[in-house]
Each structure stands twice: as C-alpha cells, then as structure tokens.
Amino acid sequence: MTRGGSVLTGGLALVLAFVGCDETRDAACAPGDFLYDDLMCLRLPVDAGPPPCEQQGDLTMYIRCSSNEDCCESARPYCSVLGLFNGGDWNCNGTVRVCRDERADDCTR
Numbered sequence: 001m002t003r004g005g006s007v008l009t010g011g012l013a014l015v016l017a018f019v020g021c022d023e024t025r026d027a028a029c030a031p032g033d034f035l036y037d038d039l040m041c042l043r044l045p046v047d048a049g050p051p052p053c054e055q056q057g058d059l060t061m062y063i064r065c066s067s068n069e070d071c072c073e074s075a076r077p078y079c080s081v082l083g084l085f086n087g088g089d090w091n092c093n094g095t096v097r098v099c100r101d102e103r104a105d106d107c108t109r
Contacts, residue, residue, distance in 0.1 A: 034062045034098050040085040056085050062098035071099035081105035 029035055038057035065071055065079035076099040083106030084094035092107035 029061045032064055034064050034082075034096055036060050036062060036082070036098075038084050039087050040089060040091075041087050043089050053087070056091075062096075062100070065097050065099050073099060076101050078103040081107055083107040 036057035039053050040056045041051040041053040044051050068079050071077050071079050078100050080100045081095050082098050083091040085091055086093040095107050
C-alpha cells in the first residue's frame with residue numbers, strides 16, 4: 001500500500017486527498033479516514049432507565065473529502081454528506097463528508 005508523507009502545504013483537503021487516493025487500500029484506517037461506527041438511541045422518559053440503542057454504522061472505513069476530486073476509489077467516487085445519529089434518535093445529529101458510492105447527501109439543512 002502506498003501512503004503519502006506529511007506535506008503541510010495546501011491545507012487539510014490536500015493532505016486527505018494525498019493520503020486517501022490509493023485503489024489498493026486495505027481495511028486499516030489511514031490518518032484522516034472515518035470509521036462509520038454510529039449508534040442510534042431512542043428517547044425514553046427519564047424514569048424509564050437507559051435508552052435502548054442499536055448499531056447503525058456499517059463499521060466500514062471511508063475517505064473524508066471536501067469534493068469529488070478527493071474521491072479516487074472507483075467504488076466510491078462521490079463526496080457526499082453522511083448523516084450520523086451520534087447516540088440520538090435522528091440521523092442528522094451530526095454529519096461527515098465522505099467518499100460514497102452514490103451522489104446523495106443524507107442531511108441538507
């Protein structure tokens with residue numbers, strides 16, 4: 001696997017694109033990658049105990065991006081907004097821009 005160096009000119013997007021663009025990536029996260037490990041928890045009355053929670057993330061590594069140019073894996077060519085539950089009951093409690101296989105943003109607020 002090829003990895004880029006720590007070039008500090010050009011900002012974070014350049015570094016992420018430089019590190020992330022390699023068709024032969026393995027399952028290990030590179031610096032700056034996003035592990036989709038999300039949790040949805042239902043709201044319950046305070047006296048009902050801890051809320052029930054379910055795993056929502058697919059435990060896959062995604063390349064963070066700011067545009068489609070940062071997405072060089074042919075299986076995930078589109079930089080899109082991924083909505084996150086972040087332990088809540090709404091899928092847009094948080095967001096992250098990652099390279100995905102479809103051109104769609106989960107959250108548009």
